[in-house]
Amino acid sequence: MADADTSTLLKLPFLLASQAQKHITANAAFSVLDALVQLAVADRDLAAPPPSPAEGDRYIVATGPSGDWTGHAGQIAAWQDGAWSFHAPRVGWLAWVADEHALMAWDGASWIAAALGHVNPVARVGVNTTADATNKLAVKSDAVLLSHDDVTPGSGDMRAVMNKASAANTASLMFQTGWFGRAEIGTAGDDKLHVKVSGNGAAWLDALVIDPATGYVGVGTDAPEGPLHIRRMTANPIHERIEDNVAAPTFTSRKARGTPAAKMAVVSGDVVQAFWGQGHDGAAWIGCANLRWVVDGAVTAGVVPTRVELWTFTAGGAHSEKARIDNAGNMGIGTAAPTCRLDVAGPARVGQYAKAALPSASTCGAGAMVYVGDEIGGAVIAFSDGTSWRRVTDRAVVS
Template identity: 55%
Template sequence: MEQTTNLKMPFIMPSQAQKHVTHNEALLALDALVQLGILDRHLSTPPATPAEGDRYIVAAAATGAWVGKSGQVAAWQDGAWSFHLPVKGWLAWLADEQRILAHDGGNWVDAAALGVNPVGLVGVNATADNTNRLAVRSPAVLFDNQGAGHQVKINKAAAGDNASLLFQTGYSGRAEFGLAGDDDWHVKVSSDGGGWTEALKVSRVDGRVLLPASLALTDQNQVVARRHVRDLLTADRTYFVRSDGADGNGGLANSAAGAFKTIQKALDTVADLDMAGFTVTIRIGDGTYSTAVRVPPAVGQAGTSALVIAGNGGSPGNVVIAAAGANAIGVAAGGRCLVRDLEVRTTGAGFGLNADGGSLEFANVSFGGCADGHVSSGNHGTVRAVGNYAVTGAAPVHWSARAGGIIDAALRTVALSTTPAFATAFASCSGGDISCGGMSFTGAATGPRYAVARNGVIDTGSGGASYLPGDAAGSSATGGQYV
């Protein structure tokens, strides 16, 4: 054997003359091939002015001094080209392409194409370790598609393990989302990396979204959720209304900074609740409230629960609802409430209390002057006096029951002052029903005592023709009955 197997460097033979020539040839081969750096691999013709030590991989169809040397390493040394036939496993750094080539026994190929899979640790501008086996320090990371879509997959071994993304500040956790400890989807946050709060959970079974740490639905910051979810009461609740309040308040404190300004705002707030069988009281501070009140239906108002509109129990005249051109308090179909301890008045048009398909109870109410009447019930609505009350102002009628409406004031005491006048009648009933037996009236009134028609019934419990207040006889027509 006269040369080495891989680099083909000549051996110095025994008794060889000019041994230095052979030795120098070996050194030149080492200089050309060790730490092999290639300038280009696409030239088939030698460069015109190569520099000492330049090395190339000869391209196919070589010409000139490179004829027949395609695929070999050509090195410019001592003013001439030397050629080295590569063998499988040689590595070369390709300067113009910034990549490492490897010889696979037949061709030069990109070393990465030969595979580094699997590799234990990979660090990109960062140091990987046994926990973070892929570490990247970069302003951004791009995972691009290759022709269509793209998925990033995080797999875990068992349901009790984690498959999540963790967001950190100073290497301390602040937010995490994913499959954290089970197969539901979780979103968690932390202020210190130690204590964690679960903000959102999506059930893997039915997709229900739970907000374990959400704000109470009464919180004004929860307004978006409140559009879709009713606040379910777990106890009785009181809202406050004051003339110095504001409708932007929460209504739950009896102060200028806590109370509502209008009764209607309080009622609209109740309409957004689920009363769940509990009682809600709207407590009104002293003052005059000049906006008509409409009571909408309330959800969950069942059994003995009630919606109560309450004024000043000791001085009901201190809380006045004075409406112009509308009912002072009207209850819509499906609505139900108790009104007590206040005074009602209307001008232009409107009744003091009106149940048009709804249900209204009242006690300790003072009726001032009203344009259309004091108490009205129609369209199968119901008005019931559940306590004694007073009349201080005139109206065309005191009671008006029509179109299946019912008014029940039986067994109550009514105190009349200032001798109010009732131009139509104290009790007017047309196709409705007024039950008023066993009542006591103090004071006096002027006008017809009653007017009943269209199969309406006024039941006085056999009180007689002069039972009701007034100074003129009553009248019956078209099937109306006064009994």
């Protein structure tokens, strides 16, 4: 039929004055309208006709068509009166694709997602990929940018919110390699922040757990009892390792007065560092011993005098200092003010030997002391003069 005999846009046949059986022409026009008005297709990914189409089924023919669809890529294929009819789209035509819940538009070369002013609500959104029933928002991109609103304008803030139904559910970010999970960050199974890792995508380990009530960080435990709580279940006595291939591995703690922004000097009596040991009494963790570094005198530029203290608990539960080494190098046991290299506030016991078992006086060195239990005349304290053991009572050589 000549172009003058059809409409410009939909190619509907005109009824001509000289035409017989005008109803045939009218019915043909109605069939075209029936196929194209309120256009909705079942699918746009098929290159071959479906085996059993129903009357009125419509499809967008995919690239590389075959069979009855050969030569009609991108066109609308409509099953009408037991045969396929084809309609070439024009720029701006819209078609609803039922299996994707997507509105497509013909741009003159291909069917593209129709750009709408508002997508609120919309069942699925796919960017450079197809969203599905599980991933209702799907994006394939080298990068995704989320920025504060400087158009409306907004507040200047930017937050991405993930909300879950209850504490027992999960809200998290999953990191995958080849679609297998390798790391996860979020509130998984409770309201604590979990950092999880996996070597195979199936078995997961909690690397870190942060308690929302305290901010405490747990490593190997999901119930941290301090700012950093590390738990190990291993027979290896060396748990945490610090390794250095250049200098000596070093553990450093720092103490200052004032504020983090305006630090002030420590003063005598300030504890610079402490190590606590605790044991479990069957009901709770109980402090056992405390080794600490304490400022020991006036602080001047470049100098912080320090002593080391050892504290323990008695059988009665009293916590007190038992020994110290002051800034002069004097060690006190039972005294907080040692006046010599070793100052013992209480009885001191030296090793007891029989005369025949005495160690070498020269090896022990001058000034060493022992207790000789079987010396002639009775037990006696003896000292080394560098050569022999001598009784402290009369300086006679032990014999």
